[in-house]
Amino acid sequence: MEQQTFYYDNKIVKLFAYATILWGVVGLLVGLIAALQLAFPIFNFNLSYVTFGRIRPIHTNAIIFAFVGNAIFTGAYYSIQRLLKARMFNDFLSKFNFWGWQFIIVSAAVTFALGYTTGKEYAELEWPIDLMVALVWVAFGVNMIGTIIKRREQHIYVAIWFYLASFLAVAILHVVNSIEIPVHFMKSYIVYAGVQDAVVQWWYGHNAVAFFLTTPYLGLMYYFLPKAANRPVYSYRLSIVHFWALIFIYMWAGPHHLLYQALPDWAQSLGVTFSVMLIAPSWGGMVNGLMTLRGAWDKVRDSAILKFMVVAVTGYGMSTFEGPLLSLKNVNALSHFTDWTIAHVHIGGLAWNGFLAFGMLYWLIPKLFRTKLYSDKQANIHFWLGTLGILFYAVPLYWAAFTQTLMWKEFTAEGILAYPNFMETVTQLIPMYITRVLGGTLYFTGAILMVYNLIKTIQSGSIEENEEAHAPALAETSKLRLAGETIHRWLERKPVQFTIWIAIAVIVGGAVEIIPMMMIKSNVPTIESVKPYTPLELEGRDIYVREGCYTCHSQMVRPFRSETERYGEYSKVGEFVYDHPYQWGSRRMGPDLARSGVVTGKMYKTDSWHFNHMLDPRKMVKNSMMPAYPWLIKDDLSTDYTAKKISVMQTLGVPYPEGYAEKAVDDLKKQAETIAAGLKANGIDVSPSKEIIALIAYIQRLGVDITKQAGEVKAETEEVVIDFTPLTDAESVTAGEAVYVKNCVACHGAAGNIDGTGLVGPALFDTIYIHGNTPNDVFKVTSEGVPAKGMQAWKHLLPKKELDQVVSFVLNYKK
Amino acid sequence: MKLATHYLQQIENVDIFPIISLFIFMTLFVLVVIRAVTADKKFIEDAKKMPLSND
Numbered sequence: 001m002e003q004q005t006f007y008y009d010n011k012i013v014k015l016f017a018y019a020t021i022l023w024g025v026v027g028l029l030v031g032l033i034a035a036l037q038l039a040f041p042i043f044n045f046n047l048s049y050v051t052f053g054r055i056r057p058i059h060t061n062a063i064i065f066a067f068v069g070n071a072i073f074t075g076a077y078y079s080i081q082r083l084l085k086a087r088m089f090n091d092f093l094s095k096f097n098f099w100g101w102q103f104i105i106v107s108a109a110v111t112f113a114l115g116y117t118t119g120k121e122y123a124e125l126e127w128p129i130d131l132m133v134a135l136v137w138v139a140f141g142v143n144m145i146g147t148i149i150k151r152r153e154q155h156i157y158v159a160i161w162f163y164l165a166s167f168l169a170v171a172i173l174h175v176v177n178s179i180e181i182p183v184h185f186m187k188s189y190i191v192y193a194g195v196q197d198a199v200v201q202w203w204y205g206h207n208a209v210a211f212f213l214t215t216p217y218l219g220l221m222y223y224f225l226p227k228a229a230n231r232p233v234y235s236y237r238l239s240i241v242h243f244w245a246l247i248f249i250y251m252w253a254g255p256h257h258l259l260y261q262a263l264p265d266w267a268q269s270l271g272v273t274f275s276v277m278l279i280a281p282s283w284g285g286m287v288n289g290l291m292t293l294r295g296a297w298d299k300v301r302d303s304a305i306l307k308f309m310v311v312a313v314t315g316y317g318m319s320t321f322e323g324p325l326l327s328l329k330n331v332n333a334l335s336h337f338t339d340w341t342i343a344h345v346h347i348g349g350l351a352w353n354g355f356l357a358f359g360m361l362y363w364l365i366p367k368l369f370r371t372k373l374y375s376d377k378q379a380n381i382h383f384w385l386g387t388l389g390i391l392f393y394a395v396p397l398y399w400a401a402f403t404q405t406l407m408w409k410e411f412t413a414e415g416i417l418a419y420p421n422f423m424e425t426v427t428q429l430i431p432m433y434i435t436r437v438l439g440g441t442l443y444f445t446g447a448i449l450m451v452y453n454l455i456k457t458i459q460s461g462s463i464e465e466n467e468e469a470h471a472p473a474l475a476e477t478s479k480l481r482l483a484g485e486t487i488h489r490w491l492e493r494k495p496v497q498f499t500i501w502i503a504i505a506v507i508v509g510g511a512v513e514i515i516p517m518m519m520i521k522s523n524v525p526t527i528e529s530v531k532p533y534t535p536l537e538l539e540g541r542d543i544y545v546r547e548g549c550y551t552c553h554s555q556m557v558r559p560f561r562s563e564t565e566r567y568g569e570y571s572k573v574g575e576f577v578y579d580h581p582y583q584w585g586s587r588r589m590g591p592d593l594a595r596s597g598v599v600t601g602k603m604y605k606t607d608s609w610h611f612n613h614m615l616d617p618r619k620m621v622k623n624s625m626m627p628a629y630p631w632l633i634k635d636d637l638s639t640d641y642t643a644k645k646i647s648v649m650q651t652l653g654v655p656y657p658e659g660y661a662e663k664a665v666d667d668l669k670k671q672a673e674t675i676a677a678g679l680k681a682n683g684i685d686v687s688p689s690k691e692i693i694a695l696i697a698y699i700q701r702l703g704v705d706i707t708k709q710a711g712e713v714k715a716e717t718e719e720v721v722i723d724f725t726p727l728t729d730a731e732s733v734t735a736g737e738a739v740y741v742k743n744c745v746a747c748h749g750a751a752g753n754i755d756g757t758g759l760v761g762p763a764l765f766d767t768i769y770i771h772g773n774t775p776n777d778v779f780k781v782t783s784e785g786v787p788a789k790g791m792q793a794w795k796h797l798l799p800k801k802e803l804d805q806v807v808s809f810v811l812n813y814k815k
Numbered sequence: 816m817k818l819a820t821h822y823l824q825q826i827e828n829v830d831i832f833p834i835i836s837l838f839i840f841m842t843l844f845v846l847v848v849i850r851a852v853t854a855d856k857k858f859i860e861d862a863k864k865m866p867l868s869n870d
Contacts, residue, residue, distance in 0.1 A: 083865055155858070157865040223866050232863040237851040244847040248840055273837070508839060 004152065004473050007466040008081045010368055012094045014463055016074035017364060019102060020357060021451055023070055027062035028447055032440045034059050037627070038589065039433040041618070044627035049113040051627040053548025057124045058112045063349060064122060066105045068213060071357040073097065073140070075220040076163050078364060080147055083157045083223070085471040089146025093139045100136035104129060116186045119545035119581050120201050122208050123177050127188045130178040137174065141167040148495040152471040156495070158239045162219030164499055165247045169211035169506045176510075177204035181648050183641050187542075189648055194576025198584055203251075203510060209345075210250035211506075213353055214316075218242075220356060221289050221313065228305045228363050234291035238284055245281035247502065249274050251509025268329075274509075275327035282320030289313040304379035308359030311387060315351025319344060334409075337554055337588040339429070340401035343394050350390045350443060358382070358450060365454050371461030378453045382446040389443030396432035396439070403428055409562040412799055417565050420797040421743070422591040427623050527574035529708040532654045533701065535642050535664040536671040540698025542645075543691055544583065547629065554585035555594040555702065565796070568595035568602055568703065575706050578654050590626055595703035599787050602797070603703075606790030607675060608682040609747070609760055610696050620746050632692040637672075639665050671697060682760070724779040727808040736809025739802045747790070752813060761791060764810050779807045 036043040037052045044051045081088060088094050107129050111117075117124040125133065144163060148156065177200055180188035192200050226233050233239060252274035290313055293300060300306040322344050326335050335341065366373045373379060407425040410418035419425050533541060544550070557563050559570040571594055576582055596603045605613070609620065614632055617624040643661040650656050669688065675696060676688035686692065727733065740751060747760035754766040762770060771781040783803060785793030794803055 079866070082868075153865070155862050155865065157862060159866070226866045230867065232867060236859045236863045237854060240851040240854070241847055245844055248843060252840075505843070 002473060003470050005468060005470050006085075006087050006152075008469055009077070009088050009091065009094060009465075010463055010467050011465040012088065012091075012098060013074055013078045013364070014368055014465075015098050016070050016077060017361060017368070019098070020067060020070040020074050020361065021454065023062060023066035023105065024354075024357065025444075025447055025451060027059060027067045028440070028444045030055060030059040030062055032437065032444055035433065035437045035440050038625060039430060039437055041625040041627060046628050046630055048115065048547075048629075048631050051547065051629075053551050053627070054112055054115060054117075056551045057117060057121075057548060058109055060122060061108050061112070061124065062105070063353075064208070064212060065108070068217075068353045068357070069101065069105075071353075071360065072166075072212075072216040072220070073101070074364070075224065075360055076144070076216065079159055079219070079223040080144060080163065083153065083160055084147055084151035085153045085469070086147055086151050089143050089150060093143040093146075097136060097140045097143060100132065100139065104132050104136060107132070111186065115546040117545060117548065118178075118180065118188065118190060119548075119550060119583060120177070120190065120197075120204075121550075121586060122205055123174075123201070125178075126186050127178070127180050127182050128185065130174070130180075133174060134171070137167070137171055141171065145495060145499065152474050154474060156498070157222070158233075158236070158243060159219040159223040161243050161498075161502070162215045162222065165243070165502045165506060166211045166216040166219070168499065168503045169207060169215070169247070169251070172503075172507065172510065173204045173207050173211065177201060181651060183644050183648050187641065189580040189645075189652060191652060192580070192582075193652070193654075194579045194582050195573050197580065197582040198576075201582070207251060207510075209348070211247075213348065214250075215247065217316075217353060217356055218246075218285055220360060221285075221309075221316075224356075224360050224363060225289055225292055225309050225313070228303070228309060228359065229293055229296055229299065231292060231296060234288050234294065238288045242281050242285045242288060244505065246278075246285070248505045248509065249278050249281065251506055272327050272329065275324045279321060279324050283317060286313055286317035286320070289316075304376060304383050305359045305362045307380075307383050308355045308362065308386075311383075312352050312355035312359060315347055315355065315390075319348035319352060322347070333558075333560065334405045335401065336558075337586070338401040338405045339397045339432075339587075340405075341587065343397035343401060346393055346397070347390070350386070350393065354443075355386065358386070358447075361450070361454065365457055366461070369458055369461030369463050371457060374453050374456035374460060378449055382449045382453070385442050385446030385449065389439045389441075389446060392439030392442060393436050394439075396435040400429040400432040403432075408566070409560075411562070411565075414800060416796070416799060417562070420566070422566070423621055423623055426589070426625070430623075430625075527572065527706065530575055530577060530705045532578045532649070532656055534671055534697070535646060535668040536694050536697045537701045538645060538649070538698075539637055539639070539642060539668065540694035540696070540701075541583075543632065543695045544698055545581070547632075549593075550583045550585045552585075552587065552589035552626065554588050554592045556584040557592055557594050563592070566602065567592045568598055569707060572706065578649075580649070580652055580654075593699065593702055595707075597700040597702040597704045598707050601703065601707070601787065602792070604787045604790070604792070606682070606760065607678055607696050607700065608684050609790050610699055611679060611684050611686070611692060612760070614692060614695065622742075629692075632695060633686065633690055635691050636687075636689045637691045637694050639668060642668060722776050722780055722783075724776060724804060724807065726775050726811055727804055728812065732805050733809050733812050735802070736805035736807070736812075739798065739806040740809055743794075743798070744806070751809075761789075765813050775807070775811055778811060779803075782807050782810075 033043060033050070034052060034055045037055065048054070077088065077094070104125075108125055111126060111129065112124060116126045118126060144160075144167060148160065148164075178190075179192075180190045182188045190197055222233060222239060252270060290310065293306065293310065300310055325331055326340065326344060362373060362379055404425050407419045407428065412418050555571075557567045557570045564570055591603065593603070595601045596605070598604060611633075613620045613626075614629045616628050616630075617626040618628075642664050646656055646661040646664045650661070672688035672693045675693050676686055679686055727736075737751060744761075744764075745751075748762070748764050749755070749759050752765050753759075754763045767773075769778055769781075771777055771786075781791070783793065783795040785791045787793065794806075798806070
């Protein structure tokens, strides 16, 4: 057969490799900042662009799409050409893929910092950038499929199946999860609401992990691990089963992110079943990877590259074991909303994605530059720094997760929450967060060492940008099945057909999960009292999304006693029907806010409390690591798009009255004035045009509708029995003082204070009480609270003993 | 979308969906395993060596 000469495009591989290194460093650094912010809130710098709520999406997107994304392209562009014995289909598409992707990354970083976000985790990009992503991604796919068509190799190696499946699945996920209606150039509303949005989002989120962080990487594993070890993969048969089973099952498992949340039972069960089934193909893949090195462990000892890869594959095995574990309902009840999830993704991220990328780069760069790695020793040091980094990152976080979840759920013998003050459960974690910063620093230092090592390597070699290669052309074969040919090989000979089958396998799972959810009304029972947001609340909600409050706050009370005791009524499916996007959150760094506006509830705070809290959280709550948001008090709320927002909402089916858009701004102003007047009465002078007013309006709306019918009636019929005798012994009074200092100072001033001006609550150490002067009166108001005015019902928050002590302290204080 | 919604709302017993899907999956899985096990030995050996060929 005639030999053909062609040229591999090494330049594109080089560019992607450089981008991988650059974004890897940037992504890790931003992650380090985020970790610092949680340990020391001062690192929020009181600057809107870099508060935690904006930094976190920058970090997650930088790691996933910039670092891992470029690593995927690096490996794919290198291996596709070699495995198919052909140059990439089209040089322009290659370049477009590269520059387009970098452009997206930069726009993402800039827009997130400016607060443009859709508020959906890992899909935060606004619509114009979403369109760019689609375009660039399709360019990659066309380039790959084009190369497959003009290949000089009969068989398509399993790595390429993984790339193909990844391409198709990500394309589908991205499109389905980004259907949004623009309000203006940088703002849109997602078409799904509430539960539907949550399901679509986690179908996406889960499968982004599957088809962006896993399957393309398995392609890399199946190519670069045999390469680096110089021996073929352990079992090719296993890899075939691994492939089909994995791509088919992954799609179905999404609902495991929403267990015990407002989601129909059948969807939850489906998610759990398929999640557990996922262990089988995942471990098949891990075994296949590790067994490739059987009988060659001596090589592993000597080679940093293989060490990186072994830990990577082991990390893959660990996270794919832990993932199904976390989707069991009883485990999830403990793990969800804690650092467990964060630890879990970092085993995957730091070990599997990070280490495989490092291993690949250490192998690839010397190969491309036709030289040897500058320093094997440094690569080994990098390996140990990275491994220690992972340990110092993960172990404290698991510890933090257990600590916090147990504290959340602990009840005293009297049956009240043992840690009613949410902050107590966070303060405990700070030492762990500091250790995590250490882990991150170690890992980061290793990466910097790699950058140095690779630069030195690059300097010592030279690259052949177009590398000559030879291979015979592929013989023309009949389109029909040849005698004796198996179906799979016949399919595989016809790449387009093969692609379509992969697409079907991927789509079936997604369709089964999503379609019934989206389409069937009975899945989302409507609740009569749930009404659309007022224009001011809607604007406030958009501020909530913009500031990324969802990165720390959930709005989803699960049906556990520990949660209903702490927050109030558990969340119902029908509450969220007007929420575009949903804001349930995934991690409770701060308390759940779903019931914040319920005046008779446990979470209620006054407008002025919120005002002071947003200005400086630490003034109101000791040790809080919530960032301060002073700019919300300084900046005017823009109402330019309020009318447009209302009409977009109407398009999405939110029942505002006909023609309401025109009246929206007037209503907004009226409501803002009422709130500002209320604040003024409490001594806070703020113009009604400020952003903070809208945010307060939104917070005070949360949970209000659902409690409208039931709440009021109950409060009146409940007879309050007072059981209180003032304690006079010194010990109790001192204990009471401690309770007072911890819980009451923020609103009532220091012990002994008799001047109420500037305080949230009245002075307690003067002689006259608004609610009556007898000990029983004082006890009653402390115990039952005055929720409407911002005085909590402390019987829910303090054990009876402490309640007695603090009231006794107040009464006993020398007037 | 509206049109599709209308017709899909008529479906009763959504729960049949997951059962069907589990069935589809099992069938596919068995087929793939059979195929992998019975695959031609020479083909498997060739495919295995692909990443190792010179470049």
